Amino acid sequence: MTAIIEAHGLTKRFGATTALDGVSFSVEPGRIVGLIGPNGAGKTTAIKSILGLTPFSGELKVLGLDPRSQRDELMREVCFMADVAVLPRWLRVRQALDFCTGVHPRFVRARAEEFLRKTDIRMDSRVRELSKGMVTQLHLALILAIDARLLVLDEPTLGLDLLYRRAFYDTLLNDYFDKDRTILLTTHQVEEVENLFTDVIFISRGHITLSSAVEALGGRYLQLTVAAEQAGPARALKPFYEREVFGRIAMFFEGRSAAQLAPLGDLRTPSIADLFVATMQGTMKS
Amino acid sequence: MNTTATAPAPAAGVQPPLTLRSTLTTLVRREFWEHPGLWRAPLIIAALLVGTIVIGAIPAGHHVDIHMDNWDGVMSEERRAQAFAVSQVAPLAPLYLIMALVLSFYLLDSLYAERRDRSILFWKSLPVSDGLTVLSKFLVALVVVPVGVLVLGTVCHLLLFLAWQVGVATAGFPPVLTWHTGLWFRVEGLMIGSLVLGMLWYAPMAAALLLVSAWVRKNPVAWATLAPIVAIAVEWKFGTHYLARLLYYRTFGIWAVLGTGHGERLEHGVRLDAVLGDISFGRAFANIDLWLGVLVAVALLYATVRIRRYRDDTAG
Numbered sequence: 001m002t003a004i005i006e007a008h009g010l011t012k013r014f015g016a017t018t019a020l021d022g023v024s025f026s027v028e029p030g031r032i033v034g035l036i037g038p039n040g041a042g043k044t045t046a047i048k049s050i051l052g053l054t055p056f057s058g059e060l061k062v063l064g065l066d067p068r069s070q071r072d073e074l075m076r077e078v079c080f081m082a083d084v085a086v087l088p089r090w091l092r093v094r095q096a097l098d099f100c101t102g103v104h105p106r107f108v109r110a111r112a113e114e115f116l117r118k119t120d121i122r123m124d125s126r127v128r129e130l131s132k133g134m135v136t137q138l139h140l141a142l143i144l145a146i147d148a149r150l151l152v153l154d155e156p157t158l159g160l161d162l163l164y165r166r167a168f169y170d171t172l173l174n175d176y177f178d179k180d181r182t183i184l185l186t187t188h189q190v191e192e193v194e195n196l197f198t199d200v201i202f203i204s205r206g207h208i209t210l211s212s213a214v215e216a217l218g219g220r221y222l223q224l225t226v227a228a229e230q231a232g233p234a235r236a237l238k239p240f241y242e243r244e245v246f247g248r249i250a251m252f253f254e255g256r257s258a259a260q261l262a263p264l265g266d267l268r269t270p271s272i273a274d275l276f277v278a279t280m281q282g283t284m285k286s
Numbered sequence: 287m288n289t290t291a292t293a294p295a296p297a298a299g300v301q302p303p304l305t306l307r308s309t310l311t312t313l314v315r316r317e318f319w320e321h322p323g324l325w326r327a328p329l330i331i332a333a334l335l336v337g338t339i340v341i342g343a344i345p346a347g348h349h350v351d352i353h354m355d356n357w358d359g360v361m362s363e364e365r366r367a368q369a370f371a372v373s374q375v376a377p378l379a380p381l382y383l384i385m386a387l388v389l390s391f392y393l394l395d396s397l398y399a400e401r402r403d404r405s406i407l408f409w410k411s412l413p414v415s416d417g418l419t420v421l422s423k424f425l426v427a428l429v430v431v432p433v434g435v436l437v438l439g440t441v442c443h444l445l446l447f448l449a450w451q452v453g454v455a456t457a458g459f460p461p462v463l464t465w466h467t468g469l470w471f472r473v474e475g476l477m478i479g480s481l482v483l484g485m486l487w488y489a490p491m492a493a494a495l496l497l498v499s500a501w502v503r504k505n506p507v508a509w510a511t512l513a514p515i516v517a518i519a520v521e522w523k524f525g526t527h528y529l530a531r532l533l534y535y536r537t538f539g540i541w542a543v544l545g546t547g548h549g550e551r552l553e554h555g556v557r558l559d560a561v562l563g564d565i566s567f568g569r570a571f572a573n574i575d576l577w578l579g580v581l582v583a584v585a586l587l588y589a590t591v592r593i594r595r596y597r598d599d600t601a602g
Contacts, residue, residue: 053410054598072415080411088320088405095319102312103414105304139408 002064004029004150004182005050009058012045019045021206022058029149030179031213032196035186036276037203043186046203047154050184051080063149076105079148081139083158089128093121093138100142112145115175133164140168144176151176153185169193194272202279209279218269222258224251226265234264241278252278306418313414313422314430317396324426327388328381328435335377336445343453361462367469368558369462373446374473378439385435389427393495394506396423397594416594420496420587427492428485436481440474472562479567480544483576487540490579493586500593536579544570 005027012020019042027033037043048054052067052074060067065074087096093116100107116123119137127135136157143151157165173196177183187193200217202210212220226234231249235242237260239251252270253261261267270278318324361369397420400406409419453459495510502509518530545564570576 048598051410053407053596055596072413075411075413080407082404082407082411086404086407088400088403088408090320092319095316099312099316100412102315103304103309103412105413 003027003061004031004063005184006061007046007059010046010049010056010060011058012042012049012054012056018206020049020056023203023206023208025201025208025211027182027184027199029182031198032177032183032185033199033201034190034193034197034272035184035201035203036190036272037186038280041203042206043203044154047152047184047186051075051078051152077149078152079143079146079150080152080154081143081156082154083156085135087127087135087139089126091127092123093125093127094123096127096138096142097123100145104146106147107142108145108147110145112141115141115144115171133160136160136164136168140171144171149181151181151183153183153187155186155188157187157189165189165192169196172196190273190276191271197272200272200276202276204280210275214272217272217275220254221270221275222253222256222261223268223270223274224253224261224265225249225268226251230265234261237261241281243278243281250274309414309418310422310425313419314426317392317423317426320399321392321395323388324392324431325434327384328431328438331380331384332377332438332442335380335442336449339446339449339453343449343457343459363464364558366462366464367466370464370466371469371473371558371562373450373463374443374470375477377442377446378436378477381435381439381442385431389431389492390495390510391507393423393427393492394499394510397496397500397590398502398506401597417591420500420591420594424492424496424587428489432481432485436477439477469558476562476565483540483544483567483570486576486580487536489583490586491536493583493590497586497590497593500590500597535575540570540573540576543573 003026005025007026008024010020010023011018023042023046035043035046045054045056049056049060050062050067052071055068062074063077067074091099097109097112100112101109116138119134119141121130121134121138121141127138130138139156157168160168169192172183185193185196197214199213200210201208224234224239225245225248228244228247228249231242231251234249234251237253237256239253242249242251244250252275258267400409447463447465450459450463454461498510499506514529514533518527518533521527521529545566
C-alpha cells in the first residue's frame with residue numbers, strides 16, 4: 001500500500017524565518033506517528049501544510065492528493081483536531097451533530113450519540129457551559145463518528161488534567177484506531193503517550209532529526225548508565241549525549257552494538273522522551 | 287476501503303446522501319445558530335408594530351372621538367386606496383432599517399469571529415470549501431434574511447389591517463382603510479421587484495463588508511467605519527469628494543433610477559396610479575452601474591474566498 005503522507009523538500013518561510021527547511025518524511029498506513037519537537041520547531045507548520053491550511057513549497061502528497069489544490073476532496077478522508085479551544089463557544093451539542101451530519105459524508109451520527117451517552121454531556125448544552133474536559137469529549141465524539149483514513153491531532157489534550165488525558169488516548173486506541181487508519185499526533189507530554197506511538201519523527205528548527213519506527217529504535221539507540229568514576233571507557237565510544245542521574249551518568253549511543261556496551265554498565269533501550277531530549281540537546285549544543 | 291459506491295453502508299446511521307443544496311442549507315442554518323439576532327431583531331420590531339395597534343384596538347371604555355360621522359365625504363376612494371398602499375409599505379421601513387443595521391454587523395463579524403475564537407480550525411476540519419462557506423454567509427445577508435423580512439412585513443401588514451378594522455369596530459379608529467385586492471397585488475409585486483433590485487444593488491456593499499471581515503486582524507467594525515471616514519476627511523482637505531459621492535451613490539442611487547422621487551407628491555393630489563406608473567423596473571434593471579456593481583461583488587467575493595483559504599493568524 002502506498003504512503004499516507006509523502007513529503008519531499010517541504011519548505012515554509014515566514015519572512016526571514018524558515019519554519020520548515022526542505023523536510024522529507026513519509027507516513028505509512030496503519031501507524032500512529034508522533035511528531036515531536038520543541039516549541040517553534042515547525043510541528044504546527046508541518047501539520048498546517050498537510051491539512052492545506054497554509055501554502056508551502058516542495059512536494060507533499062496526503063492520501064495521494066495535493067493539499068494545496070485538492071483540499072476539499074482531502075478533508076473528506078482526513079480528520080483534524082487542534083487543542084480543545086477550537087469548538088465555538090456558542091455551539092450547542094445537538095447543533096454540532098446536526099452540522100457534521102449535514103456537511104460530512106462520512107459522519108455517522110449514531111456513533112457520536114452513543115459515545116456522548118456515556119458522558120455527562122447534554123444535547124442542549126452549549127460548548128461554553130461545558131468544562132474543558134467535556135469539550136474534549138465532545139470533539140472526540142465527533143471524530144470517532146467520522147470514518148476517516150487519517151486523523152491529525154495537534155496537542156489534543158493541552159490543558160486537560162491527567163484523568164481526561166488518559167481517557168482520551170484510551171478511547172482513541174481502543175475505539176478508533178485500526179489497521180486502515182493512521183494517526184499523526186503532536187504533543188508536549190511525550191512520556192504519557194510514548195507507548196502509543198508506532199513511529200516517531202523528531203523535528204527541530206525546521207529539520208527532521210530522527211524518523212523511525214519505534215521497534216527499530218532499540219537496534220539503533222542504546223542508553224548506558226555507568227558510575228561516574230567508570231565513565232572513561234564508555235565515553236571513548238563517543239556517546240552523542242550524556243547526563244548525570246543520581247551520581248551516575250546516562251550516556252546515549254547511536255549505532256553501537258549491545259555486545260560492545262553491555263560490559264561497561266547497565267544497558268537499555270532509551271525511552272522516547274529520553275531519546276528526544278538527548279537528540280535535541282545533542283543537536284542544540286553546536 | 288469502504289466507498290459508498292461499492293459497499294452499501296450498514297443500516298444504522300444511514301444518512302441521505304449529501305448534495306450541494308443540503309450542504310448549503312446546513313451552512314445557512316449554522317449562521318442563524320451563531321447569529322440569532324438575524325431573525326430575532328426583525329421579529330421584535332414586527333411584534334412592536336403589531337402590538338401597538340392591537341393594544342389600541344382593545345376597547346378601553348373611552349372611544350377615540352373624532353366627531354366625524356361621514357368619513358366617506360372626507361376621504362375619497364382614491365385617498366383610501368392611497369392609505370391602503372401606504373399601510374402596506376410602511377411596516378417595511380423600520381424592518382428594513384433594523385435589518386440593514388443587523389446585517390452590516392453580521393457581515394463584518396462572520397469571517398472575523400471564527401478567527402478570533404480560533405473556531406476556524408474546527409470549521410476547516412470538515413469537508414466544506416472556503417467558497418461554499420463564504421457563499422453561505424453572503425446568501426444569508428443578501429437573500430435569506432431580506433426575503434424573510436419581506437414576508438414578515440407582508441404578514442405584519444395583514445395583521446395591522448385586521449387590527450385596524452377591529453379598532454374601527456370597537457375603539458373608534460377612523461375607517462380610513464379599505465381592502466383593495468388588485469392594489470395589494472400591485473404593491474406586493476412592486477416590493478418584490480424592489481427587493482430583487484436591492485439585492486443586486488447592495489451586493490458589492492455586502493461583499494466588501496465580508497472582505498473586511500476576512501481581512502483585518504482586529505476590529506472589523508472600526509475598519510469599516512473609520513477607514514472611509516478618514517479617507518473622506520483627507521479627500522475633503524484636497525477639495526475632492528469622490529469617495530463620499532461614491533458611498534452615497536452606492537447607498538441610495540438606484541432608488542432615484544427606479545423613480546420613487548414622487549412620493550411626497552402624493553400629498554399634493556397626484557394620483558396613486560401616476561406614482562405607481564412612474565416606477566420603472568425596466569430603467570432600473572437596465573442601469574449599467576447596477577451590473578458593474580454585481581461584477582465588483584463577484585471580484586470581492588473571490589478575493590474573500592482566497593483570503594479565507596490561506597489566512598493564518600491562529601499560529602501557535
